[in-house]
Amino acid sequence: MSVSTPLTAQRVSDLVLENRVIRAPYYHKEHDEELQFTDPDRGLQWGADVVPAMLGLFRVEHATREDHPEGWVGFARHWRGATLRIDFDLLTDVDESDPIIVVTAIAGRAGDASIDDDEFGAIEVLAKVPGEDDWAEREKQYQAVRRTDDTDGSPAVSAYIAALPGWKRAVATQFDDLVREELPEVRSAVKYHQPFYGIEGQGWFASFSAFSKHVKLSFISESYLDPEPPSGTGPQRQALDLQESDTLDENQVAAWIRQAAENPGMGW
The missing domain is CATH 3.90.1150.200 (Aspartate Aminotransferase, domain 1)
Known part of the structure; x- marks a missing residue:
């Protein structure tokens, strides 16, 4: 079932470091002429971009879209010169108190100080732009947790199926x-x-x-x-x-x- 409780970037970071994050089966990367990447052919990477962005480098918004009523959206400054938008849900098993983060999509948005989002309008992102060293440190943290690429337990499988x-x-x-x-x-x-x-x-x-x-x-x-x-x-x-x-x-x-x-x- 979905969880609609107050959420902070720190709480997301904690869940990531507890290895409670998976990629949805229908996960996708938005990519069109308006989305700018340093390397358009490569686009955005699941490990290198999404998870480090969840480690305290972004703000969260509660989505109200009809197809995403209980979901959350995160906006993060991206060190390659754009901004990441990360769409995710929180799902939990009836016997588990901590939810699983299910990332459903990411998109890159060009912009230096704020971005204009369809659901939330003008979004002010982090005042301090994370540099390459910041992202590299988060990548090390991510790899330490995900070295086995294993989110253990039936709640993760239940979250995958629910997605x-x-x-x-x-x-x-x-x-x-x-x-x-x-x-x-x-x-x-x-x-x-x-x-x-x-x-x-x-x-x-x-x-x-x-x-x-x-x-x-x-x-x-x-x-x-x-x-x-x-x-x-x-x-x-x-x-x-x-x-x-x-x-x-x-x-x-x-x-x-x-x-x-x-x-x-x-x-x-």
């Missing part, structure tokens, strides 16, 4: 439910920007990811499953691709989950 649109959320929820029904003690985490499921002390055995037209359910095993899933390039990457019109065969997927969990193919 999926429509039918993709339904498929992901169905798969997540099946995994937890078959293996109540399963360990879950968001790694490499997708949910993974594993057996403590043995390794990861399944994951899923969302694409523009399909959801991929992946099984990670040291051996081939029986019968073999239709997609994939080897025993450690066997997969089932589901489009909106497809129906998930719960019995078959549950069997693959059990088989893969017996012989996980990816270590911690």
Whole structure:
């Protein structure tokens, strides 16, 4: 569920340093002729730009857009000569007091002192412009926390699923439910920007990811499953691709989950 409580840049910074931040499955970078970058072909980087900006270098605004009623937006001075706009939601599990930050989009805005935003009008950004040294220090902090690229625990997976649109959320929820029904003690985490499921002390055995037209359910095993899933390039990457019109065969997927969990193919 979404959380609509007072939020400060410091609170965001604390959540980042607690490794409670993920990228939404539909995360995007706005890019058009009005957005100026030092290197337009490269654009903005997820790690190098977004997370350091969340470490005390920006202000926050409560969004009131119809499609973003409980969300937050951050504005940060960008050392490359523009300003970052970071859109994010706060989601929490019913059993967790601390929310997960789910970053949904970033955009670069040219401007030295303030920017004009569609939702908030003129935005005064930080009086002190962070220099390259400031950003480098935040990048070190970020890397120290994210070295394993692992946001652990079911709340992060729940936040990831909640951020999926429509039918993709339904498929992901169905798969997540099946995994937890078959293996109540399963360990879950968001790694490499997708949910993974594993057996403590043995390794990861399944994951899923969302694409523009399909959801991929992946099984990670040291051996081939029986019968073999239709997609994939080897025993450690066997997969089932589901489009909106497809129906998930719960019995078959549950069997693959059990088989893969017996012989996980990816270590911690």
